[in-house]
Amino acid sequence: MQSVIVYIDDADHARAVLAPLVARAGAAPCRWIVVACAPRMTHRISKWVSHSARENWRAKWADKLFAQVLPWLGRGSxxxxxxxxxxxxxxxxxxxxATHGMAQVVDARRPKAAPAPRGGHNPSSLLAGLSALFVLALAD
Structure with a gap:
């Protein structure tokens, strides 16, 4: 039986990424190992929230995610x-x-947004502004 380890953090994105694999796996028996990757909490949150409260929140978050993904993923046998x-x-x-044998690993987590450039300036908008200024200078 083929095993697939899937990292997820968003149900909708995971469905979009896994749709081809689910369709292909429908023909042969497959073991899905679904790993929920909870969002990171800042290191400063420990001042306000206990470790057990953080763990409880992560467990509830994972249960909600599994409830959205498992009915769709677990169809068939x-x-x-x-x-x-x-x-x-x-x-x-x-x-x-080591526990389940060799498995294919699929990262179906939502990509992180690109960080803002340092200094708060966008180089492409700066270049566009300079280009427009240059065109205006040539037009005179």
């Missing part, structure tokens, strides 16, 4: 295992592969 990531993903993947 596939075997689905859920895991909540609590550490670095490469180490978790090694542990899961």
């Amino acid at each position: 596939t075997d689905v295992t859920t895991v909540l990531a609590k550490g670095p993903l490469p180490e978790l993947a090694e542990q899961l592969q």
